[in-house]
Amino acid sequence: MKIHEYQAKKIFKDYGIPIPEGDVATTPEEVRNIAERIGKRVVVKAQIHAGGRGKGGGVKTADSPEEAEKVAGEIIGMNLVTHQTGPEGKTVKTVLVEEALDIEKELYLGIAIDRAWDQEQPVIMASEAGGMEIEEVASKTPEKIIKVGANPVGSFSGFQGRKIAYGLGMDKPVVGKASKIIESLYRLFVEKDASLVEINPLLLTKDGELLALDAKINFDDDGLYRHPEIKELRDVDEEEPLELKASNAGVNYIKLDGNVGCMVNGAGLAMATMDLIKLAGGEPANFLDVGGGASAESIEKAFRILTSDKNVKAILVNIFGGILRCDRVASGVIEAATNMNLTLPMVVRLQGTNVEEGRKLLQESSLKFEVAEGLFEAAEKVVALV
Amino acid sequence: MSILLNEESRIVIQGITGGEGSFHAREAVEFGSKVVAGVTPGKGGTDVDGIPVYNRVIDAVVNEGANASGIYVPAAFAPDAILESIEAGIKLIVCMTEGIPALEMVRVKKALKGTGSYLIGPNCPGITTPGVGKIGFMPNFIHKEGNVGVISRSGTLTYEVINMLTNLGIGQTTSVGIGGDPIVGSTFVDMLELFEADPATDLVAIIGEIGGNAEEEAARFVEEKMTKPLVGFIAGQTAPPGKRMGHAGAIISGGKGTAAEKMKAWRDVGIKVVENPAEIGKAAVSILNS
Numbered sequence A: 001m002k003i004h005e006y007q008a009k010k011i012f013k014d015y016g017i018p019i020p021e022g023d024v025a026t027t028p029e030e031v032r033n034i035a036e037r038i039g040k041r042v043v044v045k046a047q048i049h050a051g052g053r054g055k056g057g058g059v060k061t062a063d064s065p066e067e068a069e070k071v072a073g074e075i076i077g078m079n080l081v082t083h084q085t086g087p088e089g090k091t092v093k094t095v096l097v098e099e100a101l102d103i104e105k106e107l108y109l110g111i112a113i114d115r116a117w118d119q120e121q122p123v124i125m126a127s128e129a130g131g132m133e134i135e136e137v138a139s140k141t142p143e144k145i146i147k148v149g150a151n152p153v154g155s156f157s158g159f160q161g162r163k164i165a166y167g168l169g170m171d172k173p174v175v176g177k178a179s180k181i182i183e184s185l186y187r188l189f190v191e192k193d194a195s196l197v198e199i200n201p202l203l204l205t206k207d208g209e210l211l212a213l214d215a216k217i218n219f220d221d222d223g224l225y226r227h228p229e230i231k232e233l234r235d236v237d238e239e240e241p242l243e244l245k246a247s248n249a250g251v252n253y254i255k256l257d258g259n260v261g262c263m264v265n266g267a268g269l270a271m272a273t274m275d276l277i278k279l280a281g282g283e284p285a286n287f288l289d290v291g292g293g294a295s296a297e298s299i300e301k302a303f304r305i306l307t308s309d310k311n312v313k314a315i316l317v318n319i320f321g322g323i324l325r326c327d328r329v330a331s332g333v334i335e336a337a338t339n340m341n342l343t344l345p346m347v348v349r350l351q352g353t354n355v356e357e358g359r360k361l362l363q364e365s366s367l368k369f370e371v372a373e374g375l376f377e378a379a380e381k382v383v384a385l386v
Numbered sequence B: 001m002s003i004l005l006n007e008e009s010r011i012v013i014q015g016i017t018g019g020e021g022s023f024h025a026r027e028a029v030e031f032g033s034k035v036v037a038g039v040t041p042g043k044g045g046t047d048v049d050g051i052p053v054y055n056r057v058i059d060a061v062v063n064e065g066a067n068a069s070g071i072y073v074p075a076a077f078a079p080d081a082i083l084e085s086i087e088a089g090i091k092l093i094v095c096m097t098e099g100i101p102a103l104e105m106v107r108v109k110k111a112l113k114g115t116g117s118y119l120i121g122p123n124c125p126g127i128t129t130p131g132v133g134k135i136g137f138m139p140n141f142i143h144k145e146g147n148v149g150v151i152s153r154s155g156t157l158t159y160e161v162i163n164m165l166t167n168l169g170i171g172q173t174t175s176v177g178i179g180g181d182p183i184v185g186s187t188f189v190d191m192l193e194l195f196e197a198d199p200a201t202d203l204v205a206i207i208g209e210i211g212g213n214a215e216e217e218a219a220r221f222v223e224e225k226m227t228k229p230l231v232g233f234i235a236g237q238t239a240p241p242g243k244r245m246g247h248a249g250a251i252i253s254g255g256k257g258t259a260a261e262k263m264k265a266w267r268d269v270g271i272k273v274v275e276n277p278a279e280i281g282k283a284a285v286s287i288l289n290s
Helices: A005-014 A028-038 A065-075 A134-140 A158-167 A172-191 A221-226 A241-248 A267-279 A296-308 A326-339 A355-364 A375-385 B019-030 B057-064 B078-087 B102-112 B156-167 B188-197 B214-225 B259-268 B277-288
Strands: A022-025 A042-046 A059-062 A095-099 A103-114 A121-127 A145-149 A194-205 A210-212 A216-219 A252-255 A260-264 A286-289 A314-321 A346-352 A369-372 B011-014 B035-039 B051-054 B068-071 B092-095 B118-120 B126-129 B133-136 B145-152 B172-177 B203-209 B230-235
Touching (some): A005 A095, A005 A216, A022 A028, A028 A042, A028 A065, A042 A065, A059 A065, A065 A095, A103 A172, A121 A158, A134 A145, A158 A172, A172 A194, A221 B102, A241 A296, A260 A267, A267 A286, A267 B230, A267 B277, A296 A326, A314 A326, A314 A375, A314 B156, A369 A375, B011 B057, B011 B078, B019 B035, B092 B133, B102 B118, B145 B156, B145 B188, B145 B277, B156 B277, B203 B214, B203 B259, B230 B277
Parallel strands (some): A260 A286, A260 A314, A314 A346, B011 B068, B035 B051, B092 B118, B203 B230
Antiparallel strands (some): A022 A095, A042 A059, A121 A145, A194 A216, B126 B172
């Protein structure tokens, strides 16, 4: 789960990580008031989940409260397009107003779980090349990244912070401050079940202070059950409406750009089914894992979601019945299609337990299903229908 | 012959009195597996279809000689159940539970290190050795005894592949689903090492998916250590970046972990990679017959 910068900064504050003075606002008037309170040059930052906000025109500085009000008027309500939002962009509803600071140096600090077999633990990453995307730094100048593995079984040790701070070329008074920030960030990562925390840039001011100029926290969805306070930070406006509807219905769905809708049981098979559609010359409209149960009810929910995508011109149902019997799936498909008056052409491919009974049910139903046996045959048949 | 699960395996089911645990314990018994005990704290002294239930894993080890475990407990309790199995000296631990936080798995793996126990999963369909038994969800009817090892990060796609092989008359030594989470107990490399050493295995079918670098690590192992041929498929060639595709571990992030990269890594070390998963069986036949 992703959260906004201003929400991440609140968590930073709780953990004692220094952040610039500032506040959130939803109207230009509020922005003006905040700027007056700060009493100096301010930065107005659009709050959307995607990165690249500055380049898209979502971050602007202002010398006076009047100017802050004016730029806020431009940012609030704008459709912000960045390399991460896709061409459709995101409407800005909230801005963060912060004091502008004198920059001595911009650093990068981040923590993620390293999945490599000899690591499999959180890794703290730091770089002097702050402000840039870390993936870019990693691919172009990997020597500029300092990495320190951290084991959540043992507690954080001071040398880990020093290793990074001295590695970044810091002088003595700053090293202590940096170590403290690194330790706090690590504690936050572990205690809140984060999957990624990033301070990019971590700002070194001319007076030798360190502050988190930006803040990013992603959370492990599997850890949310034990962090109700984090769950509350979810902003559903940032999510794809159909994906939101699906997640509320307990269906694993991701919208794509094609026109062949598919409904599959199991994530691996669902991905493979998308691949097969492409291989047969079509374009998949979605990823949809209906799960292990696949009752008539869950099948109907899944159909409703994938057919709300108006691009869908044909549907492929691909179910491997293991414990779940194919005849039960077939009845579920028939019942759901009948209830919904589904008119889209559909190919159903069942494999596994009671497959003959299942196919027979489909063929005998008054609905027009094309039945396929092979995996690739199913994909070819559905692509021919669009 | 087989890997990990063999004639000597005596299985204890953790969470046997729950709906999933009892159902899959019965299925496993029907398949011929030696399920010798169950564990549910607080239900010790009862039984499930005549299988004795204990409060602690250690009791199942001492009284029934259990040396393998299958875990069907909710995500909040599963890490503890794995640690209990490790502590009791269980050598094969298979955890089917989905939704365990990644940081919990980091802790579990630190505890596993150096114990000599294998953990399969979590979030996996389990392990099956045809003719011997199974731990997990894999449907009973798809398997056949034979000479192909199967390793996969997914569930139903694995069933497809096993079923396809069986229908072509190709049996399996052992099939293992290693799980779809970012951090899993055993990796492709751990399983390849075992299949390479298993004299009954002549070929390995390996099914990967987007996200992480388990496939690239497998490629390095294949290049350096494997003498046996492999056929492979990577799911998610059409998956968009930045989206978690059902499995917690199946996500392309920062441009890394794409299917194209993984397919190339495998092809570069001589694995016969198919673009069409329906052709993996045929690819296996052509290698076995050559």
